[in-house]
Amino acid sequence: MKKTAIAHANIALVKYWGKRENSLNLPAVGSISMTLKDLFSKTSVEFREDLESDIFILNGKRAKAEQEHRMSQFLDLIRQQSGDSTHAEVVSENNFPTGAGLASSASGFAALAVAATEAMELHYSARELSQLARQGSGSAARSIFGGFVEMKRGEKLDGSDVYAIQLKDERYWQLDMLILITAEQEKEIGSTEGMTLTARTSPYYPSWVASSFTDLSEMRKAITEKDFQKLGEIAEFSCLKLHGLALSAKPGLLYWNGLTVNLVHQIRALRKKGVPAFFTIDAGPQVKVLCPPEYTQKIKATLQEFDGIKKILHTTVGPAARIVED
Numbered sequence: 160m161k162k163t164a165i166a167h168a169n170i171a172l173v174k175y176w177g178k179r180e181n182s183l184n185l186p187a188v189g190s191i192s193m194t195l196k197d198l199f200s201k202t203s204v205e206f207r208e209d210l211e212s213d214i215f216i217l218n219g220k221r222a223k224a225e226q227e228h229r230m231s232q233f234l235d236l237i238r239q240q241s242g243d244s245t246h247a248e249v250v251s252e253n254n255f256p257t258g259a260g261l262a263s264s265a266s267g268f269a270a271l272a273v274a275a276t277e278a279m280e281l282h283y284s285a286r287e288l289s290q291l292a293r294q295g296s297g298s299a300a301r302s303i304f305g306g307f308v309e310m311k312r313g314e315k316l317d318g319s320d321v322y323a324i325q326l327k328d329e330r331y332w333q334l335d336m337l338i339l340i341t342a343e344q345e346k347e348i349g350s351t352e353g354m355t356l357t358a359r360t361s362p363y364y365p366s367w368v369a370s371s372f373t374d375l376s377e378m379r380k381a382i383t384e385k386d387f388q389k390l391g392e393i394a395e396f397s398c399l400k401l402h403g404l405a406l407s408a409k410p411g412l413l414y415w416n417g418l419t420v421n422l423v424h425q426i427r428a429l430r431k432k433g434v435p436a437f438f439t440i441d442a443g444p445q446v447k448v449l450c451p452p453e454y455t456q457k458i459k460a461t462l463q464e465f466d467g468i469k470k471i472l473h474t475t476v477g478p479a480a481r482i483v484e485d
C-alpha cells in the first residue's frame with residue numbers, strides 16, 4: 160500500500176546535543192522546540208513485492224548511498240515490528256534547503272515514520288510515532304507534534320520513557336521566526352557526528368548535561384506565562400551554550416560563518432533599540448530570529464540591508480505531522 164505524509168521542521172529553543180545511548184538513540188538531555196508552519200517534508204512510502212531493496216528518491220534524485228542506507232535501516236525497524244519484510248520505494252521532498260542546519264532530518268524522519276507505519280497498516284499513536292521517529296533522528300521525535308513540544312530525556316535504558324509531548328498547540332501563541340540563510344551548501348559535519356565527538360572530547364560536556372534541566376524548566380515556565388523576553392533569553396543562552404560546547408570539542412566544531420557572527424551582533428543591536436528579537440542557531444550557519452509578529456516586517460527590512468544573505472524565510476508556529484492525499 161502507498162501512503163503520503165507531511166511533517167514540519169522544528170527549531171529547538173532548548174537544544175538537544177549528545178546521546179546517553181547510541182543504538183536506540185537516547186538523548187543525554189531533554190529539549191524544547193517550536194514546530195514550523197512553512198518548512199516541511201512530504202514523503203510517500205510504497206511497499207512493493209517486486210523490489211529487492213529499498214529505493215530512496217530525495218528532492219527528485221536518487222539519494223546518496225549513506226542516506227539510502229540510513230532510511231533503509233529505519234524501515235527495518237518497521238519491518239521488524241510488522242513482521243513483513245517487503246521493501247519500499249520512498250519519495251521525499253523538502254520545501255527548504257536540505258542538510259544546512261535547517262532540521263531536514265527532523266521533518267524527514269517524522270514524515271517517513273508516519274507514512275511508512277500507515278502504509279504497513281500499523282496505526283501507531285502519536286507517542287509511538289515519536290518513539291519510532293527518534294530512532295531515525297532525535298529531533299524528529301519532536302516533529303510528530305505541532306506547536307511547542309518537549310522531548311523527554313527519560314531514564315530507562317530501553318527507551319520506553321523517551322518521547323516527545325506537546326506542551327501547547329499551534330494556536331496557543333503566535334510567534335514568528337525569520338530564517339536567514341547565510342549559505343546553501345550542505346554542512347561538513349552532521350549533528351550525529353558532531354555531538355558524538357563533543358561528548359567524547361569536550362571537557363565542558365558534563366556541565367552541558369547537568370545545566371540542561373534548569374533551561375528546560377525555565378523554558379516551560381516562559382511558554383506557560385507567554386513571557387517572550389524570558390523565552391528569547393533562554394533560547395539564546397541554550398544556543399550559545401551549545402556552540403561554546405561544540406567549539407570546545409577536539410578538534411573544535413565551528414558551524415558559523417562570518418555572516419552568522421555579524422547577524423548575531425545586528426540582532427543584539429536591534430534589541431538595544433527596543434526591538435524584541437532573539438536568535439537561535441543549529442548545527443549550521445543559518446540564523447533564526449524569534450519575534451512577536453507585529454515586529455517581523457521591521458526586523459526583516461533592517462536585516463535585508465545586510466550583504467550576503469541568500470534568502471530570508473518567514474514562518475510561524477506550525478501543526479503536527481499527518482497523512483495527506485497523494
Ligand code: DP6
Nearest residue numbers: 171174175296297298350351441442
Ligand atoms: C543542533 O536530531 O539531527 O539541531 O539524533 O543524531 O539525528 P541525531 O541528531 P539531530 O540533532 C539535532 C541537533 C540540533 C539541536 C536540536 O534540534 O535540538
